[in-house]
Amino acid sequence: MNGADALCDVLLANDVTVCFANPGTSEMHFVAALDRKPEMRCVLGLFEGVVTGAADGYARMTDRPAATLLHTGPGLANGLANMHNARRAFSPMINIVGDHASYHLPLDAPLTSDIEGLAAPMSNWVRRIAGPADVQPATEAAFRASLTPPGVTTLILPADAAWGDAAPASPGKVVLSPPPAVDRDAVRATAEAIRAAPGRVGMIVRGRAARADALEIAGQISTACDVRLFSEVLIARMQRGRGRVAPTRIPYPIDAATALLADIDVLVLVGGKEPVAFFAYPGKPGRLVRDDCQVRTLAAHGDDLHAALEALRDELGVKPSQQVDFATAFPDEAAPSGGLTEDAIALSVARKLPDNAIVCDEAVTSARRFFALSAFAAPHDYMMGTGGSIGGGIPMATGAAIACPDRKVINLEADGSGMYTVQGLWTQARENLDLVTIVFSNRTYAILHGEMKNVGVNAIGENARRMLDLDHPALDWVSLAKGMGVEAARADTCERFDALLDSALSRRWPFLIEAVI
Amino acid sequence: MNGADALCDVLLANDVTVCFANPGTSEMHFVAALDRKPEMRCVLGLFEGVVTGAADGYARMTDRPAATLLHTGPGLANGLANMHNARRAFSPMINIVGDHASYHLPLDAPLTSDIEGLAAPMSNWVRRIAGPADVQPATEAAFRASLTPPGVTTLILPADAAWGDAAPASPGKVVLSPPPAVDRDAVRATAEAIRAAPGRVGMIVRGRAARADALEIAGQISTACDVRLFSEVLIARMQRGRGRVAPTRIPYPIDAATALLADIDVLVLVGGKEPVAFFAYPGKPGRLVRDDCQVRTLAAHGDDLHAALEALRDELGVKPSQQVDFATAFPDEAAPSGGLTEDAIALSVARKLPDNAIVCDEAVTSARRFFALSAFAAPHDYMMGTGGSIGGGIPMATGAAIACPDRKVINLEADGSGMYTVQGLWTQARENLDLVTIVFSNRTYAILHGEMKNVGVNAIGENARRMLDLDHPALDWVSLAKGMGVEAARADTCERFDALLDSALSRRWPFLIEAVI
DSSP states (O other), rough: HHHHHHHHHHHTTOOEEEEEEEOGGGHHHHHHHHHOOOSEEEEESSSHHHHHHHHHHHHHSSSOEEEEEHHHHHHHHHHHHHHHHHHHHTTOOOEEEEEGGGGGGGGOOOOOOHHHHHHHHGOOOEEEEGGGGGHHHHHHHHHHHHHHBEEEEEEEEEEHHHHHHHHOOOOOOOOOOOOOOHHHHHHHHHHHHHHHEEEETEEEEEEGGSSSHHHHHHHHHHHHHHHEEEOOOSSSSSEESSSSSEEEEEOOSSHHHHTTTTTEEEEEEEESSOOOOOOOOTSSBBBBSSOEEEEEEEOOTTTTTHHHHHHHHHHHTTTTTTTOOOOOOOOOOOOOOBOOOOOHHHHHHHHHOOTTTTEEEEEEGGGGHHHHHHTTSSSSEEEEOOSSSOOOOOHHHHHHHHHHSSOOOOEEEEHHHHHTTTTHHHHHHTTTOEEEEEEOOOOOOOOOOOHHHHTTTOOOHHHHHHHOOOOSSOHHHHHHHHHTTTTEEOOBBBBHHHHHHHHHHSSSSEEEEEEEE | OOOHHHHHHHHHHHHEEEEEEEOOOOHHHHHHHTOOOSSEEEESSSSHHHHHHHHHHHHHHSSOOOOEEHHHHHHHHHHHHHHHHHTTOOOEEEEEEEEEEGGGGGOOOTTTHHHHHGGGGGGGEEEHHHHHGGHHHHHHHHHHHHTBBEEEEEEEEEEEHHBBBBBOOOOOOOOOOOOOOOOOOHHHHHHHHHSSSOOOOEEOOOOGGGGGHHHHHHHHHHHHTTTTEEEEESSSOOEESSOOOOEEEOHHHHHHHHHHHHTOSEEEEEOOOOEEEEEEEESSSSSEEEEEEEEEEEOOOTHHHHHHHHHHHHHTTTOOTTTOOOOOOOOOOOOOOSBHHHHHHHHHHHOOTTTTTTEEOOGGGGGGGHHHHHHTTEEEEEEEEEEOOSSOOOHHHHHHHHOOTTEEEEEEEEHHHHHHTTHHHHHHHHOOEEEEEEEEEBHHHBHHHHHHHTOOSSSSOOOEEEEOOOOOOOOHHHEEEEEHEEEEEEOOOOHHHHHHHHHHSSSSSEEEEEOOO
């Protein structure tokens, strides 16, 4: 067997059974090896941003890594932006980047580049396979690194390591280290701090602390001890909907965020870092809490967040039977009619959301109301891009749909962001995924118009307008989707949108609604 | 004035008057400054690969840098693959990458990343602006570095350097160092080597040595001294067509390349490096010349290649009036009819090529015949992606059309490559460019099917087929183009293709032909 076969065997032995791929010449032996492994599902993306973004979505829904297959430095470069988003979401991922045969590198052939240098900024772990004999240990190390704690790993596979003879082996399952034991001192200190400042304690949940079962524990603590629950502005994954505890999301606008946290004396972090301003603005703070706010970590990324919340509940003397205050019911609003608006879309999607759906929200400014309403919608998983790099939505939805074929995926997508990785629609058609994309077609980078105001520019001129608006020509998303084999239709009234959404939700294959607002 | 204004002023003072842009929040002050400079042409790309690829095409046609505007690390990352191509073409380029305010970086906000680390592998020069007072010297240094010798520069603009007060100044033109004087020793030694091995000397021309006037000198030397002229497999820019000297392109397949160079005892390099195999294959050589071939550099990138060729001609005693042997005439073939083929497209485009057209060839396997035929076509400029990273074609054609509004641009584009930066079609529509895109729609990564055979796989299975073919669903390029505002039509016969090409060549705005082969 050759090194490429050995690599596939290690992946399959560890239940890494999906490979999102865009191969090139230097990976042909790896492609040939994958071809000999029908149990590996190979999913082609027509651009590498689709490949890494799909692996991110897959990981968020399965808590397991997919493999990606990327072609040398430029192929990796095209995947970096969504690796950045994945890294910020703590998504496990194993990127396999093909490179020239090691002896070919000194010749500096056209595709030669510094792959380690490119990978490092967006990876938690990077290793170049030293030769065929190193394939098994390196791949096992990459798998382990992708999960303990979860993160983005990059494994560089030189062509001669792929085609060279590797000793036949029967790789077993990699034994993963369990998460560290709950830090009892942190639990006790956090409980004391909560008792000392009733009504003035906030708790931010992230990662697995944002799953329904952990949220319920956090909700019990919140109800019993008057702790305010928050989530970060960008949410990697949260289980939401009726009967689930809904933390308050910290707003993106910095003044609103600091106002929300103004009377917080103690901020407890569960699985994340202290929240900070997304961007700096002249004369505005970077931290969102007061400088005298006590910030303490109950448990960090890689810890058992559920167990830490249970331990805190016990330490605080809250019973497992503690009832939780849930939010109030869905607003009693008449269905909107006439010209379509962002808020009408939000209301319609929240009302019609199927049970157990997965919502990927990259609508940026356009779906703000959806998040609020979704607390009262059917139970669902909610995900956003987490690194601030746009172009994650279509790929992430694609990967989530591959991870969860029995669940409906709904992608709320901004037109500006959607264009970054529009090629992902083709993969949705190729894989016949149960997925509806709703494009908020406002034909502008709306967030940037807001940011121009934030820097004091109220009347913009021709040069700025041409950099911030997507009109002239308007994008025609129905044609774009059709071009990639995805059925699509356009709505500019509430009635038409509702009818299209009903139709899209009733089928099990991809559909795109261009919502003109 | 603020730092962003100072940056614009330095660019404009040095005739950098085009900015390809995809801005984000951290660049809002720079956008506002550009908005105050109507003499700067700001061109929006809906993805950063379009932005950097267009700057590459612009630079190749003008020998001058355009600026690009990229949003923090992920925005830069999206532009890296075409920076790689540009770097391999020695294209001057000034990438301006916005970053957080410097004091915001320690907070590790979501968009924070190691921008220097990302930029370095694909840049010849990187500098972070230290503050508002550093804007002018840093931008002047970036301009100088982009041209002496030509290359890709990256300037990181922290938000607080953009918004901070910069002393008002009237920046002048940067004084550029002239290229080094011609190396007389190299000229004499090259002449001796040419005299010593008649009929067994090859000369590879690259960069400005591939312009018509320099090619003519190389052709005079070739004719008078029995020197064989070559070009590399990937050509950054070459002036071709009737009445111009046409070097033999070194073939991509390694066996054909080594066979072509088998009897070359002396290889003279003019503006480039020794050619090497694009990829390594088990048991095949990496160098293309024999190990005992004498490889010598007449002049290197950054030297005055035209002057070096003149000096060599003089040293060899060749008269400036020396006649040149030109290639034979256009083949006397009947216009093909019936089902469309790659070769029929090549023949049609070569026959109908308008005078002084610009041809961007990213058709990979599909346009091989075009290159041969184009030696007899109307005079034109010919360009390819030079770093082996696909996705350069549509952006490069876009940038070339902006650089040369009075010339017709023809983009020969593979379907697989075209999808990488398909968003560039929108910029073509927005800027109303005189450009026709011909998509060779073979619905496969044809080159990779060939490479699978090269690694010994003749019958491929389901997994490989799904990674190498673009069918199921077939891409519909007419709809894709329509979705971005570009008129388009499909041809699957020679007659239909000819009619569409005539129509496209008769207008002055963008058109796309999906050539189904």
